[in-house]
Amino acid sequence: MASTREYDIILLGATGYTGKLTAEYITSSVTEPIKWAIAGRTQSKLNDLASKLKASGGPGGAPATIVITELTVPEVTKLAKTTKILLNTVGPYHKYCTPVVQACAETGTHYLDVTGETPWVKEIITKFEDTAKKNRAVIIPEIGIESAPSDLVAFSAVKLIREIWDCGVMDMVASVHELKSSGASGGTLATGLGLFDHYGTQQLKEISNPFCLSPLAQRDHRHTKFPAPTTYRKTLGERISGVWQYPLLGHLTTSITAGPNQAIVHRSSGRYPYYYGFNFNYAEYMAVDSPVVGMLISWLLTLLTIALAIPPIRAIVKGFMKYKPGEGPSVESTKDNRVEIRAVAVAEQLSKTPRKAFVNFVFEGGVYELTARLLVIGAITLLKDQDKVVKTHGFGFLTPSSLGQEYIDRLDKAGVKLKARQLGDFGSK
Template structure:
């Protein structure tokens, strides 16, 4: 396995021509360092070339990203993963198209990010590939999209602020979001329509349990749900609602 530090690219964006992939490519073009070695990847070379031309108009002073084509079979994806330090995939639904991508990264020691919101699939991936990723040094970060990123980033910022200003750790952090606005892409709608075909009610319930998708063991004094929360999935917190 090639060293992660000696690879051709720093970042490969897989699924770059899709709805979310284009937004991600535009952000990398306008906001990342101009010396970033990165590539856009997918199955259609012609679509990737068209996207590269569009990206060039956003930032004419930086080199265009390289273009890599790959199918969704394990061998092709492992070959792609070995070319980069970090692979970002926006190809969903992930329970249909994401497993081979994550597996390739776990096996090759390639750091991995996605934007899934499919908790049952993440549950499966943790159980199947955590040990492999731990052995190869791959950092696997699913759910970097709108379903999880706002709360995760706010939690990280709060913990850092408390540590730096008060020089202490934190206990439980409760996050509440109100009046969130957004719309579903075609991929998100496809995910919703196919998720229940892939997973039964038992699997959905198991993956929704507290700490179910964490590779870290829960604390001994784990939080226990009230009867109302068990029935509705909603938790009431004083002063937050």
């Protein structure tokens, strides 16, 4: 990537709901000297946003504005050539953003987004992985609420177990312990419904496999392609009811966000099986107060998935959406929101006293505010620590955890707290 590019960061889709929050966070909180710009389709909206950002007087300063009329490869290529890193908050990604990724891969421009659209991520990896590596581009999809927290939680657990017991992880169970939210934005809802319109049943079935993004099977055929949990088993009743209990995490049931998160975590582990462990397995659930509540949630989510596969029902649901694309909960309504993830990882090194790691991820605020911080701090980390990231992980399609402990440390200073602690006996190192 050329070091003489005009901008350090360009934010594409800056006038959308998540885009505005991202731009506001850059202006209010980024203290590192950067040159940045906001890009979108409407000059008047960009000018209005830039004026508000300038008036706020934050340390990140006011951005330049760039109009991009169409999200085509030629148009985005012109944009990508002017920046070191392109942040993309334009959704639905499967509908608009394949040309954006292609342009970045072909121009050697680093790219980060906040999608949770696993079938689209699988698609762009297949199409542009070799191109990105060839042109020295780092591509990191899903570095928002989906799926950076889960990926960093898993990374932190594995890192601790490696440091203490010098071994990998067999099983890891995570739970969304608390998700107090003011609701989903119009863009998020439109994206979720749009996946059923865009992808066929077979494609959606394929991405239900939590290992669908893992490169392990393609690289090393000596080991199990899809390892099953080895340290716990669900009873027939638990599988039918959709609710079960796990030590330290309580009653668990189906999580609506588990799919994208599990896929990204297993891509991380599949890239480094000697570090994570060849039998590494990550499963994510939602914590509930009682088995009855868990069973109802699990069954309702199953029925909802089946119902949304029917086009007329999707059309009805779209008509009742609270927010349109580009809209979402007000900042005031999210002030008491909270996100907490808890996880337990079991070390491969078996002993009489169980050897485990307990990880806790907490953010006091709205999920879209969290997404903005994850995206911006990820970009700053890549900008400042590019040589280390590339030396360790190379180019191509990486995951949020590839930004390493430096990313976690920067997030901590921004109010995103992630702590891992040892359970069980003393370390062997």
